[in-house]
Amino acid sequence: MSISDDVKPILEVSDLNVHYDTGQGPAKAVNEVSLSLKPGERLGLIGESGSGKTTMATALMRLTRPPGRIVSGSVILDGKDIMAMSVRELRETRLRDIALIPQGAMSSLNPVMRLEEQIIDAIAAHTTGMKRAALNARVEELLTNVGLAPKLRGGFPMNYRAA
Numbered sequence: 001m002s003i004s005d006d007v008k009p010i011l012e013v014s015d016l017n018v019h020y021d022t023g024q025g026p027a028k029a030v031n032e033v034s035l036s037l038k039p040g041e042r043l044g045l046i047g048e049s050g051s052g053k054t055t056m057a058t059a060l061m062r063l064t065r066p067p068g069r070i071v072s073g074s075v076i077l078d079g080k081d082i083m084a085m086s087v088r089e090l091r092e093t094r095l096r097d098i099a100l101i102p103q104g105a106m107s108s109l110n111p112v113m114r115l116e117e118q119i120i121d122a123i124a125a126h127t128t129g130m131k132r133a134a135l136n137a138r139v140e141e142l143l144t145n146v147g148l149a150p151k152l153r154g155g156f157p158m159n160y161r162a163a
C-alpha cells in the first residue's frame with residue numbers, strides 16, 4: 001500500500017517496553033518496540049503463543065494490568081500521547097479512537113442481555129451526553145455496518161444470524 005510521504009502517522013509507538021514482574025525477575029514481554037502507522041495502513045503482528053502480541057495490544061490502550069507494567073515508551077495516537085492522558089481522556093479515547101477486539105469475541109457478549117443494551121452500555125461508558133434517540137440510531141448504524149438487520153437489536157447474541 002502506498003501512502004504518500006506527507007501524510008502524518010495516526011499511530012506512533014516509540015521504544016515501548018512492557019515487563020511482567022515475576023519472582024525470577026522481570027519478563028521483558030515487549031522490548032524496545034517502535035512502529036508508525038499512517039491512516040489507511042494496516043499492520044499485522046505475528047508471533048507464536050507467548051511472544052507478546054496481547055501485551056503489545058493492551059499496552060497501546062494503556063490497559064496493562066499487574067503484574068505487567070509499562071516501563072517506558074510513548075504511544076502517540078493522532079497527535080496525543082496515550083501515556084500522558086488523564087483517566088478521563090483515556091476513557092473518551094478508548095473505543096472512539098482505539099479499540100481492541102479480544103480473541104474469542106463471541107464469548108465477550110453476554111448471552112442473556114439484549115444486544116442493544118450491550119452496545120449502548122459500551123458507548124455510554126466512553127461518551128457523555130448522548131441522548132437515548134442518538135444511542136438507538138447509533139446501534140442501528142453499527143448493526144447495519146456489519147451486515148446485521150437493525151431489527152436484531154432486541155435479540156440475544158446467541159440467536160444471531162446474518163440477515
Ligand SMILES: Nc1ncnc2c1ncn2[C@@H]1O[C@H](COP(=O)(O)OP(=O)(O)O)[C@@H](O)[C@H]1O
Binds near residue numbers: 051
Ligand atoms: N500474567 C503474567 N505474568 C507473568 N508473565 C506474563 C503474564 N502474561 C504474560 N506474561 C509474559 O509475557 C509474554 C507474552 O505474553 P502475551 O502478550 O500474552 O503473548 P501472546 O499474546 O503473543 O500469546 C509471555 O511469554 C510471558 O513471559
Ligand SMILES: [Mg+2]
Binds near residue numbers: 054055
Ligand atoms: Mg495473546
